[in-house]
Structures are given as C-alpha cells and as structure tokens.
Amino acid sequence: MYVAGIDIGSTYSKAILLDEKRKVIGTAVRRTGFKLGQASESVFEELLTAAGVDRSGVTYVASTGYGRQTVTFRHTQVTELTAHAHAAVHLFPDTRTILDIGGQDIKAIRVDGDGRVRAFRLNDKCAAGTGAFLEKTARYLGITTADIGPYALRSTNPMEVSSVCAVFAESEVINHLSNGVPAEDIMMGAMVALGGRAVQLMRRVGLEGGYMLTGGMTHNAAMIKALEENLKGSFHIAPNGLGQLNGAMGAALLGLRRVEKLLADGKSIPLTAANLGPAEASIRRRWSATAVKKPAEPCKSGGDCPVVAKVMAHPPVGTATA
Amino acid sequence: MSTETLHPTQTAEDFDPRAEGQRLMKEWYAQLETANARNAAVANVFVMGNAVEILRAFDFELVFPEINSLQTGVRKVSEEYIRLSEDYGMSPDVCSYVKADVGLILKENEHPAGLIPKASLAVASNMCGTFIKWAEIWERWLKTPTFVLDLPGQRAAGWQVRPGDAQHSADARWVEAQFQELITKCERITGKRFDMDKLAEVEERVNKMVDHWNNVMALNRICPAPFNAMLDGLTYIGIMNVHRGTEEGVEYMRQLEEHLKAKVARGEGRVAEERFRLLFSGTPCYVSMRRLVELFETWGGVFAYSDYLTFAAGGMDATELRYDTSRPLESLAEVTAMAAQRGLSNQFFAHERLAQQIKDYEVDGVVFHGIKSCRFVSSGMADTRDYIGKRLDVPTLYIESDLIDPRYWSDAQIKNRVDAFFEALQQRGGAGPAAFKTVATV
Missing domain, CATH: 3.30.420.40 (ATPase, nucleotide binding domain)
Structure with missing residues (x-):
C-alpha cells in the first residue's frame, strides 16, 4: 500500500510516496509554474516514475499547500501548517x-x-x-x-x-x-x-x-x-533533502493515518484519478462536516428574555480531516 | 412564545430581518435624497458620541458618513471612491472611510444608494481623532457648521468609571453644558424652539430599542446561535444606528426579537451544523464580509458575538445605559459620558471584556481582524491575543485587511489562515497522531 503527499507551493511543487511502514519510496520536486492543475499532475507523474510505482498502486492521495484544491485527484486536503507540524514531530x-x-x-x-x-x-x-x-x-x-x-x-x-x-x-x-x-x-x-x-x-x-x-x-x-x-x-x-518535502510528507502521513482508520472501521477507500488516470477523473471529494448535534435551549414562555446560559459540551470531537 | 404583540397579519416566522433591514435602509436613503428639496435640516453625525437624541428632537434628518462609506464597500464600489481621493492627493495610509467620503464629495455627493444631501450641521466628537479632522474637511470645503463634542476619556491606567461616582458626575456636567450649547446652535439653524418632552419621547424609544437589542444579543448565547454576529448582526446594528429613537427602529427591534425567539424555540441555528462558536474582535471588512463569513461557515464556525456590536454603537449594550426620561437632558449627558468612557477605555480593558464574552457566549476561539485604516483599534490586539491564548488557553486567529479598501483583501492568504485555524481547533478536540508515531526510515 502506498500513500502520496502532494504539496503545491507558490514556487515549487513537491511530492512524496510512503509505504504503510512510513518508509519513503520516492520523491519529486519541480517548479509550480502558472498552471496549477498541470503542476500537480506532472509532479505526481514524476513521483510515480521515481518510485517505480504504478498509478493503481497508490491507495490514497493527500494534498497541501496554496494549490491544494487544484489537485483534482486528491482524497483529502490539509493546510501546510498542519502538515508541517505533523511531519516535523514525526521526524x-x-x-x-x-x-x-x-x-x-x-x-x-x-x-x-x-x-x-x-x-x-x-x-x-x-x-x-x-x-x-x-x-x-x-x-x-x-x-x-x-x-x-x-x-x-x-x-x-x-x-x-x-x-x-x-x-x-x-x-x-x-x-x-x-x-x-x-x-x-x-x-x-x-x-x-x-x-x-x-x-x-x-x-x-x-x-x-x-x-x-x-x-x-x-x-x-x-x-x-x-x-x-x-x-x-x-x-x-530533515536528512536526505527531505526538508523541502516536509509539507508533502506531513500530508502523506496524515493520509496514511486516515487510511488506517478507514480500514480499521472496515470502510472502503474511493478510487480517484490518482488510481484511474486523469481521463476518468469525475468525482471530486470535498471536506464535509461530520454531523454533530448540539442541543438547543428551548424558549420558556413568559418573562422578558428566555435566555438561560447553558453549559455546553466542549468543542465537538471531530474526526480528523486526514 | 406570545404572538399577541405582533401585527395581526404577521407572524414571527414571516419577518425577514435582512429584507426588512434593507427596506428600512433604502427608505432612509430615499428620504435623504429629497431632504434638500424639502428644506429639511440635515445633520452629519458619527455612530459614536453623536447626541442623535437632541438632533431628533429638532427633526434633523441624519446622514451617517461612516455608513455611507461602508455602503460603498458593501456595494463593491469603494475602490472607485477611494482612488478619487488618492488622485486628489490623500495618502494610502489615511482611513478608508474618510477617503471614500472625500471621494463622495469629489463625485458631488453621488452615492450608489442615492444622492446625499448637503448638511446644515455636523456633530463630531473626540471618540476618534479622525472624526475631528474629517469634520474639518466638511467645514472648510463645504462650509458646514460644525460642533465638536469633547467627551472625557481615560484618566489613568487601571481605572474605570462607575455610574454616579464623583468623576462621572463631573464629566456628565461638562457634557451637559456642551449639549446646552448644541441646543442653542440647533435652535438657530432650524428656527425651532427646543422641546424637552420631545427629547424624552425619543429617549423612551431608544430605551425600548436598547432593551430589545440586549435580548437579541443574549439569544445568541444559545447553541446553535440563531444569527451570525458578523453578518446578520451588521444589519441589526445598522438599524440601531440609523433608526435610533424612531418608531420604525423600535418596531424592527421588537419584531427581530420575536423572530429570533421563535427560531430558538424551533432549535434552528444560523448554520445547519454548528461545530464551532467563535467571537470576532475588531471591525468588519465590509467589501468581503460575506466571503469571510463563508470561509468560517463552511467549517461549521459561527460568530456568536463580536465586540464590534458593542463599540460601533457607542457601548449601547450595557444595561445601565438607559435614559431616565424624567430628566432627559441630564440623563443624556450621563449616558453619553459613560458610553464614551466605555468606548474609549475599551482599548485598555479589551482583554477583560473579551474574557467575559468568551464565557458568556461559550466560544471555542477568537478571531481578530486588524485593519489598515485604523491602527488605533488594531494595535492593542497583539496584547489581547497574547492574554487570551496564554492565560485562557483559547485559540486565536489574526487576519488583516481593511474596512472597505478591497486592495488589502488577499483571499488565498486569508483562506489558508482560516483553514489552518480550524484544523488546529479540530485537533484540540480530536485524537492526536501520537499513536502512529514511528520514525521514517529514509
């Protein structure tokens, strides 16, 4: 199982491929240029070539960086701040x-x-x-x-x-x-x-x-x-030039964690263009909020203002985005 | 919920606060358009420290230049007005409200909402240093008679005025003397005699509005919050300012309260799934407010409260700021002095005030918005933010743009900060990645 992290920065696009043991299988770095969609596709292609892995072998793709939304074949996205933090503490x-x-x-x-x-x-x-x-x-x-x-x-x-x-x-x-x-x-x-x-x-x-x-x-x-x-x-x-790839690595690590959770829950991982090739790209996954129901305090009849300060449960425990 | 107070044909569900707010604003601008032709007395006033009650007692039609400026932002034409004043020679560092207004003068009062009438009086105050300079522009360019109220502010650090203490009483007398002078000036301009009973009537209506306002604000302590303080709240505060002391204003606020109460009773929130409750500190970015709120709401984040709703109205939220209509002028002076103290000293006690609001509205995080136009309201944010983050352990986010200058809005940068903020908020509640920590084999 391989998980890719793609960091589309303003100047450089970086990509990294990890296996399930979090071992680095391959990396790629190239200038972003002005066509962000193309940049993500090219850096992903380069990554696959460098790693010697076929598209179908990539289970999950996590994107980050300013151009994270332009990676159409991503499964998830995360800001580079979260990604950097995660990879830094990992290393x-x-x-x-x-x-x-x-x-x-x-x-x-x-x-x-x-x-x-x-x-x-x-x-x-x-x-x-x-x-x-x-x-x-x-x-x-x-x-x-x-x-x-x-x-x-x-x-x-x-x-x-x-x-x-x-x-x-x-x-x-x-x-x-x-x-x-x-x-x-x-x-x-x-x-x-x-x-x-x-x-x-x-x-x-x-x-x-x-x-x-x-x-x-x-x-x-x-x-x-x-x-x-x-x-x-x-x-x-980070050793071996991984410093520049830190954001991509963080995204990949978060992606891997997500995959592990999905598999543990017995859920399937949807296929995207990452596995199928760009022509078949049709579904774009978007982040969606998990339903968290908070109780409403009903109005009491009579009186000037019905508001009773209610002790609220602390921020809902969200499932991690990645 | 009782519906007997509502208009027979209208229920709280029918009332659309936004549409009704827009209708009232439209009517107000339409009224202003004909003011000069009707020979009506027109006064330019600011939202803070404005003695609107006295002016209403003289039937002045009110122009709020700040609202004119922010409306150019809401209607996405502010850049045109700002550039006009910069072409004239104003520096990019000058407050964009002032520049949009100077642009308006250069465009011969042609505003997207209609023609703005020439004022017969301008009332400014020292609540903001720029107000005084701004009024000087009208005085020198347009020969508008100007009256500047001197409202006493902070005397020393660590001290806050209390109603009725020696200092407050002295301040109130000082303000009252100025009001008497203002009344004489108004009598001369309008040719009408001052009517104390009329002042009391206006004050009675303001009291009612303030009561409704406080209830409306309190309703947002409920989870899910029935309105977004930085979108819906801006409409409400617009009516509170423009219609302060009018029948329409009272009616709007009354219906608004009924409407929101009904919404709360149904358990309906502003967003479908309220995941994070937030507090917004600072002034809005009127050009991109909708976009900003959207960035937060896609994450299920709602602004339950904003301190802007306090200070943009001159501190009208405090319950003690009610008029005693049995002694209208004295009471007006007392409340004005107190509101000014609150508004001005807010800068020194912002951390305490925010800490209380964080508790009251049970928020998960605080968003600070610094603006290029006003370094005064933005400079203290660093200390406040430090206090909130370190002492209260409440996550904060700082973003920067401007009131109405679209050139300071950088969408990609702001979106990145907002997304990262929510990821951090989410991580606080979620499981950490510790369980999967293994060192990469490189």
Missing part, C-alpha cells in the same frame, strides 16, 4: 517550534508533542522575509538559486539590507553594487535581513526549545548559518 519528536521559509511566505508554528498545532504566525502582506526576496536579489547579482548558499558563505563583511519591502530592498542592492560592495557581502546581507525577520516571527509564536527548519532553505547552508546565529540555537534539518 524529530522533540520539535516544538517550526520555521518554514517558503517562496512567498514564512510560517512559524508551535506544536505539542503529538504534532498538533498550538499556535502559528505567518508573515504579513510583505515579501521581504520570503524565499522570493532572496531569489530576486540573486537574480540582480547574476547568481542562480542553487549557487546562493555557497556564494554567500564567502562573505567576510555582510552588508546591511534594512528595507522592510522586497521591492525597495532591491534599490538598496543596486545602491550597494554601485558603491562597489562585493556581491557575496550583499547576498549574505540579504540573508541576515531575512533571518532576522524569520526569527522575529518565531519569537511571536513563542520560542520553545526544539527548533526545526523546513522548506527549500534547508538546502542553503549560508541561510541556516544566518538563522542559527540570530536564534543562538540550532535547527533540526
């Missing part, structure tokens, strides 16, 4: 604070020992703390995304990039360049600035020991250095 059980730097947002998530989200903060409507900011800076300096890390590590005197706006920060970069500042110092300066913003977001969620970094930045040694210096602590980083 490193002592994780309590997660930092995820994505292409267009940063997230700080505080989790409990069971991988449940206790609190989260996302950056506001500003891109100066995101991966896209670094990519733009690199583009100005003529460096490829893959080279950002090694290039910045050569820096001896990181230049201050203070602007809170990604677009205005670019003007600052141009200004530094025209003043003859070496490109590696500018690149490292941008990372220090980004690191400062990211750690600030972690503080807002409440710093609790057991830090984990996820997202594409886990490939970037210079960025990890900048973050750890600012945090004065070290991050757990």
Whole structure:
C-alpha cells in the first residue's frame, strides 16, 4: 500500500510516496509554474516514475499547500501548517517550534508533542522575509538559486539590507553594487535581513526549545548559518533533502493515518484519478462536516428574555480531516 | 412564545430581518435624497458620541458618513471612491472611510444608494481623532457648521468609571453644558424652539430599542446561535444606528426579537451544523464580509458575538445605559459620558471584556481582524491575543485587511489562515497522531 503527499507551493511543487511502514519510496520536486492543475499532475507523474510505482498502486492521495484544491485527484486536503507540524514531530519528536521559509511566505508554528498545532504566525502582506526576496536579489547579482548558499558563505563583511519591502530592498542592492560592495557581502546581507525577520516571527509564536527548519532553505547552508546565529540555537534539518518535502510528507502521513482508520472501521477507500488516470477523473471529494448535534435551549414562555446560559459540551470531537 | 404583540397579519416566522433591514435602509436613503428639496435640516453625525437624541428632537434628518462609506464597500464600489481621493492627493495610509467620503464629495455627493444631501450641521466628537479632522474637511470645503463634542476619556491606567461616582458626575456636567450649547446652535439653524418632552419621547424609544437589542444579543448565547454576529448582526446594528429613537427602529427591534425567539424555540441555528462558536474582535471588512463569513461557515464556525456590536454603537449594550426620561437632558449627558468612557477605555480593558464574552457566549476561539485604516483599534490586539491564548488557553486567529479598501483583501492568504485555524481547533478536540508515531526510515 502506498500513500502520496502532494504539496503545491507558490514556487515549487513537491511530492512524496510512503509505504504503510512510513518508509519513503520516492520523491519529486519541480517548479509550480502558472498552471496549477498541470503542476500537480506532472509532479505526481514524476513521483510515480521515481518510485517505480504504478498509478493503481497508490491507495490514497493527500494534498497541501496554496494549490491544494487544484489537485483534482486528491482524497483529502490539509493546510501546510498542519502538515508541517505533523511531519516535523514525526521526524524529530522533540520539535516544538517550526520555521518554514517558503517562496512567498514564512510560517512559524508551535506544536505539542503529538504534532498538533498550538499556535502559528505567518508573515504579513510583505515579501521581504520570503524565499522570493532572496531569489530576486540573486537574480540582480547574476547568481542562480542553487549557487546562493555557497556564494554567500564567502562573505567576510555582510552588508546591511534594512528595507522592510522586497521591492525597495532591491534599490538598496543596486545602491550597494554601485558603491562597489562585493556581491557575496550583499547576498549574505540579504540573508541576515531575512533571518532576522524569520526569527522575529518565531519569537511571536513563542520560542520553545526544539527548533526545526523546513522548506527549500534547508538546502542553503549560508541561510541556516544566518538563522542559527540570530536564534543562538540550532535547527533540526530533515536528512536526505527531505526538508523541502516536509509539507508533502506531513500530508502523506496524515493520509496514511486516515487510511488506517478507514480500514480499521472496515470502510472502503474511493478510487480517484490518482488510481484511474486523469481521463476518468469525475468525482471530486470535498471536506464535509461530520454531523454533530448540539442541543438547543428551548424558549420558556413568559418573562422578558428566555435566555438561560447553558453549559455546553466542549468543542465537538471531530474526526480528523486526514 | 406570545404572538399577541405582533401585527395581526404577521407572524414571527414571516419577518425577514435582512429584507426588512434593507427596506428600512433604502427608505432612509430615499428620504435623504429629497431632504434638500424639502428644506429639511440635515445633520452629519458619527455612530459614536453623536447626541442623535437632541438632533431628533429638532427633526434633523441624519446622514451617517461612516455608513455611507461602508455602503460603498458593501456595494463593491469603494475602490472607485477611494482612488478619487488618492488622485486628489490623500495618502494610502489615511482611513478608508474618510477617503471614500472625500471621494463622495469629489463625485458631488453621488452615492450608489442615492444622492446625499448637503448638511446644515455636523456633530463630531473626540471618540476618534479622525472624526475631528474629517469634520474639518466638511467645514472648510463645504462650509458646514460644525460642533465638536469633547467627551472625557481615560484618566489613568487601571481605572474605570462607575455610574454616579464623583468623576462621572463631573464629566456628565461638562457634557451637559456642551449639549446646552448644541441646543442653542440647533435652535438657530432650524428656527425651532427646543422641546424637552420631545427629547424624552425619543429617549423612551431608544430605551425600548436598547432593551430589545440586549435580548437579541443574549439569544445568541444559545447553541446553535440563531444569527451570525458578523453578518446578520451588521444589519441589526445598522438599524440601531440609523433608526435610533424612531418608531420604525423600535418596531424592527421588537419584531427581530420575536423572530429570533421563535427560531430558538424551533432549535434552528444560523448554520445547519454548528461545530464551532467563535467571537470576532475588531471591525468588519465590509467589501468581503460575506466571503469571510463563508470561509468560517463552511467549517461549521459561527460568530456568536463580536465586540464590534458593542463599540460601533457607542457601548449601547450595557444595561445601565438607559435614559431616565424624567430628566432627559441630564440623563443624556450621563449616558453619553459613560458610553464614551466605555468606548474609549475599551482599548485598555479589551482583554477583560473579551474574557467575559468568551464565557458568556461559550466560544471555542477568537478571531481578530486588524485593519489598515485604523491602527488605533488594531494595535492593542497583539496584547489581547497574547492574554487570551496564554492565560485562557483559547485559540486565536489574526487576519488583516481593511474596512472597505478591497486592495488589502488577499483571499488565498486569508483562506489558508482560516483553514489552518480550524484544523488546529479540530485537533484540540480530536485524537492526536501520537499513536502512529514511528520514525521514517529514509
């Protein structure tokens, strides 16, 4: 039995395939581009090829990320916050604070020992703390995304990039360049600035020991250095490049848990395009609330207002979405 | 439920609060459209600290510029008005209510709901610093006579005014003196003599409305909540403001209470399956309110209460804010001073107030909505949120957009936050993944 997790991010689409023992069978990463539906299909195809598994072998598909609704063949969907939390605690059980730097947002998530989200903060409507900011800076300096890390590590005197706006920060970069500042110092300066913003977001969620970094930045040694210096602590980083796949892995793990529950309850798992191929995709499963009946307090006749404060049972015990 | 108080042909089930609310608003705008032609006295007022009762006693027709601005948002044309004022030179950081109103002036009072009449008087107050500057715009551009009420606010931290204490009495006398001045001004503008009995009649009607209002709010403590505080509640508060002290207003609130009581008796809620009860703190995003509520209701989340329903009406929910119609003017001054204190000091006691409301309405989580337009109402949210989350262990969500500027609404970002919030809420009640914890073999 295989379960796939697909994370359609704003910049990259990631997919992972797990077996019933939660062992990683294959992974795939590709740029999302602007056709999200196609991106999910392509990354799934790549995943199947990489894992050497046929469509019909995939029992369940869980999607996450900004484009999670565009994965038409999904069985379930979950936000990346829940997914990251789940995978982080699965990989490193002592994780309590997660930092995820994505292409267009940063997230700080505080989790409990069971991988449940206790609190989260996302950056506001500003891109100066995101991966896209670094990519733009690199583009100005003529460096490829893959080279950002090694290039910045050569820096001896990181230049201050203070602007809170990604677009205005670019003007600052141009200004530094025209003043003859070496490109590696500018690149490292941008990372220090980004690191400062990211750690600030972690503080807002409440710093609790057991830090984990996820997202594409886990490939970037210079960025990890900048973050750890600012945090004065070290991050757990998933091995074998799984850091970038953390969201997808969380979705897959949640999907697997769901499958186990369905099987334990003796229920069947519906087929979707994931098993049948895209042409036969017809049913789109949607999340639906389980019926939870709460009693109503009937009106009493007479008197001005019939309201009697009633002790309500605590939030209904919902079945997990995944 | 007793039906004898209802109109013979109408039952509580027939009454449609939304349609009736819209009808009343439409009528009000239609009335305003002809006000100048009828030579009626027109006053611009704000929803907080406005001495509406005095103005009603002089038969002023009331224009609420804040409601005009929010209506441009509801009708999805606010951006056009805002851009006009920005073209004129206003900064993107200025309150979008003000900018929509400046846009309205630049469009020669052409509002999507009809033509807005020229005012013969504007009453502002220091309940919001922007009110004063806003009134100055009318005063200088349109030569509108302006009266600014000085309502005493917070004197020191950790202190709240109590009815009848020395400070409150002094404040009430200070406010009453200003009312006397306002009355003289109204007499000069309208050419009518002030009628104390008429003021008492208006106050009597406001008292009735406030009683119904408090009952309506209390009905939402019931599970399932019969209305959504941030959708239906906005219609109700619109009527409370626009029709404050009118016969139509009393009748609407009375029927509303009957209607909701009947709904509660049938065990009917706002949503089919109420799974989470929430509290909304902050101001609405009028352009996308329906969308926002939809994002919550698809998860079975209903806003059982919102503090907006308290402060947007100048603190009318407190039971002690009733008028003593045997001494109308003194009582008006006392209530105005008290409501102003409540409105202004709310910022300092927001955490205590919310803690009480969380208990009263038995909510599962609190949603904070910060707005670009007003950093004043948004800045304290960080502390309040911290208190609610850490001390009361109630989950909170912070989202940000604006009152009516659609450019600050980012659907994907907000949806993501809302979904993650509900997943976390659900996890609090559901079984954790601990049972399946095994380390991945890589």
